[in-house]
Amino acid sequence: MNRFSYARPGSVADALREVASNPAAKILAGGTNLVDLMKYEVERPTHLVDVSRLPGLKEIEETETGGLRIGALVTNTAAAYDERVKERYPLLSSAILAGATAQLRNAATTGGNLLQRTRCYYFYDAAMPCNKRVPGSGCPAKQGVNRIHAILGTSEHCIATHPSDMCVALAALEAVVKVAGPNGERDIPLADFHRLPGNMPEKDTNLHADEIVLAVELPEPRFAGKHHTYLKLRDRLSYAFALVSVAVALEMDGDRVAEARIALGGVAHKPWRVPEAEDLLRGKVPDRALFASVSQRLLEGAQGHGGNDFKVPLAHRAVIRALSQAAAGTPQSHTDKRIQ
Structure with a gap:
């Protein structure tokens, strides 16, 4: 060091x-x-x-619009078990509890979760070339061991994935990141906070180098009922990063979907959302055929790189399963991790 x-x-x-x-x-x-x-x-x-x-960053507070502001230094454990989060944003609580170990959640913070570096064997091995570490040195993952790598939003320079569970739920809930810099404070919608690799894979977020995260703000709750799920598929049931994860929140009007939010993890350099796929659900009676159409739109253009080819059909099945769970009001348990 x-x-x-x-x-x-x-x-x-x-x-x-x-x-x-x-x-x-x-x-x-x-x-x-x-x-x-x-x-x-x-x-x-x-x-x-x-x-x-730092004072003022460890609180979970009500906002004027009826949402919640989660300070950057709030631990993952504190956020997951806060009664207001559990009641109003159960999807977020569920996603946090699907990640890491209890010991890590006790130390990890909201701001740190947002700023995790993307996950790749080659990025973590300083003896190997990696465009994220040394721009222009190459991406050996493309032809190498790439079981955990991205199938969406990749570039010739990088196929790494973002590791966070929390951020997938925050993307689905359309959270806003509050940041401060030398020119004052500004808001960054979660959808715009993380970047796809493009020609600059070394840059994971749109946070400026001279800015720090203050909080995450959740909008007025619309998906507080039982019609949600966070489905996380991984190589082992505990303490593993997602191969594919799906965050779904539905607002039902009788037997029809009034509004839907879907985000994927483990498949791209950032939490993956396609609003046009969500629109396919609006006003419809949910069924498997509809879910399959949504999955096709959500994963349009998905492509493996050899070792992770299996992720494409796995993601399709995961989306259909997650939508089925949410529509039925039977969210995935993260105590009993068997897929329901």
Whole structure:
């Protein structure tokens, strides 16, 4: 691990000054991702800015519009078990509990979850070329071991996937990320926060280098009932990243779908949404044929890279299963992880 300086600012303004003081500075909160990357020599910051004790970022608060504001330093455990989150945004609570271990959820923060680096064997191996670590060095995953890699939104430069479960639910719920920088605060819709790799796979998000995350804001709840699910398919039932995950929230009007939100994880460089696929459900009586049509639209253009070819049919089946669970009001349990 390289040598670095360390600062623990006492306010957001002080934190912003510390970040601006060094272009190689990194924000440290729970450290569940950054510290691992430092140990592997993937990240080599020369200055760490510890924001873990900043005031005002550890609360879950009501918003004026009837939603919730979850501070950047709220732990995953605190968010998942908050009664307001469980009651108004059960999809989010379920997605958080599907991820990691209890110990990691106790340390991991909301802001850190948003800023996780994308997942790839080659990215984590500093001895291998990787366009995310060293732009222009190549993407060996395309012809190498790529079982966990993306099938949507890839580019010739990168086929890595975003690892978060929480962010998939936040995408479906149309959350907004509140950030602060030297020019003040701004809002970034969750759909625009993460990036597809394109020609700059080293850049995971649209957060500026001199900005920090303050909170995630959830809109007024529309999908608070039982018609939701977070279905996570993985190589083992616990403590594994998703091969494919599906977050579904439905608002029902009798036996018809009034509104629908769907997001996929484990398939792209960011949580994957296609609003046009959701529109296919509006006003319809849900059935398997309709779900298959939605799946086809949602996964249009999906393509494997050899080792992950299986993900394409797996994702189709997962979408149909998740929509069936949500329509029936039988959300996937993350205590009994067997697929319902």
